[in-house]
Amino acid sequence: MQIKKSYKFALKTTFLITLLLTLILSVFLSIFYELKWYPLLAFALLCYITSFFVIQYRVQNFIYKRVKKIYDDLKLLESTSFKKERITTDMATLTQEIDKYARDKKIExxxxxxxxxxxxxxxxxxxxxxxxxxxxxxxxxxxxxxxxxxxxxxxxxxxxxxxxxxxxxxxxxxxxxxxxxxxxGNLSMELEHFDIVALIESVFDLFEMKAHKKRISLTFDIDYTAPILVKADKEKIQQVLTNLIVNSIKYGREKGTTEVSIENLIKNKVIVRITDNGEGIEKRNIPRLFERFYRVDKSGSRKEGGSGLGLAIVKHIIEAHDEKIYIESEFGVGSEFSFTLEKAK
CATH class of the missing domain: 1.10.287.130 (Signal transduction histidine kinase, dimerisation/phosphotransfer (DHp) domain)
Known part of the structure; x- marks a missing residue:
């Protein structure tokens, strides 16, 4: 069983006081009176017990009042950080709590x-x-x-x-x-089973003329002869594909290619990849790419039009499906955006 630190302090202090007073009394008795051990031992015992209780009470009371004031002051700053718990007079525990409070505030x-x-x-x-x-x-x-x-x-x-x-x-x-x-989280999701291959083909048809102006080819990586059924909100996934394919055309190079592939990821997931050989994105810009209105090229991208919200919307739609979106890009080489979808059972 551990002894409270305040008791340890009182015991050590009492021992020193008792030892000092007993030595002084023994010297005094040996000089002026006859030195007897029984009264000296009784004095030492009485002194030790009395000093212990007085010191323990005073130290406990002294520290408690000041520690309580610290707790009260901290409660005024943040009432949720310190709940109604027993106030400790252990300085180490108090220091830990204040350090934690300070770290939390710094992060905040x-x-x-x-x-x-x-x-x-x-x-x-x-x-x-x-x-x-x-x-x-x-x-x-x-x-x-x-x-x-x-x-x-x-x-x-x-x-x-x-x-x-x-x-x-x-x-x-x-x-x-x-x-x-x-x-x-107020946008309702209407989940249904649909063929992701057919949806991509329809998006290709929508932007065929736009891609033709820059002589960019919209293509699949292979011929998908069989449908690939997924479970998602078809209209919103169409918007995801639209935004990503339009971006690949917008920032693609003349006579370039935008290629879409669909791969099995795990048993119940597929991953859709949109790859281009356009101008690519510098590494320093990638972490902020999905922020609202964030533009890699402040001037050029505005000439191309758009709201500046396309990629932010893409990210939120995919996350609303509890899926993941990824990006890999090398500046001057091209970019690949990919996202996962649940297979239809």
Whole structure:
């Protein structure tokens, strides 16, 4: 059975006090009186017992009051960190608790700083993305109001451009609405069984003209003669494929290739890979690639259009299916995005 540290302190201190007083008394008796061992032993015993209780009480009371004040002060700072537990006077235990509290607070402060930086960057990006089409629309409308509307040719041209600016605004707002719903978990998932090969072919057909403009080939790695059935939300997986394939075309090189493969991963999983031989991504950019509005090439990517939310939406859709998304890329060589899906039983 371990002895409390406060008792150890009291026992040692009492022993020293008793030893010192007994020695002084024995010297005094030997000089002025006759030295007798029985009274001296009785004095030592009485002194030891009395000193122990006095010292223990005083030390316990002294430390307890100050330790309690520390606990009370910490409770004011964070009521959830220190629950209603027995207050210890053990300095080592108290030190450990204060160290833990300090570490937790440091982590919390660092997290808040990161979030604050992310918030500032996010607001700046949102402002930029919305500002560009808004100013475009405003400029064309003001020109029309100032008299250009009288010229039918200019009027039709400017109205068409203003309409494209509004469409871009709607596109950004819709993507923001979707990613917000995905992040808070409010977007419902309608799971069904479908052929992933047929879905990829339909996405290829949608963007065949876009790829043809850059002379990029959209192809499978092999001929998939049999259907591969998966269980997922078909509409949202189509959006995932759309965003990834559009990105591969957007950042692909002239006369390049976007290749899709479907492989068995484990017994009940397949992995879909979208590989291109485009410009690739530098390693320093990869960890932030799925952040909202994060762009590797700030200027060039805006010329290509898009909301800047595509990859963030892809990540959230895949994670909403409880699946994983991966990226491998080598700058100047190309990129591969891959994600898992559950097989249909």
């Amino acid at each position: 402060i660092e997290t808040l700083k990161v979030r604050e930086e992310y918030r500032k960057e996010f607001l700046g990006n949102v402002s930029h993305e919305l500002k560009t089409p808004l100013f475009t629309v405003q400029g064309y409308l003001e020109t029309l109001i100032d008299g250009a509307a009288n010229d039918k040719k200019i009027r039709d041209k400017y109205l068409d451009r203003a309409n494209k600016g509004v469409e871009r605004l709607i596109y950004i707002v819709k993507d923001l609405d979707m990613i917000t719903s995905l992040e808070v």
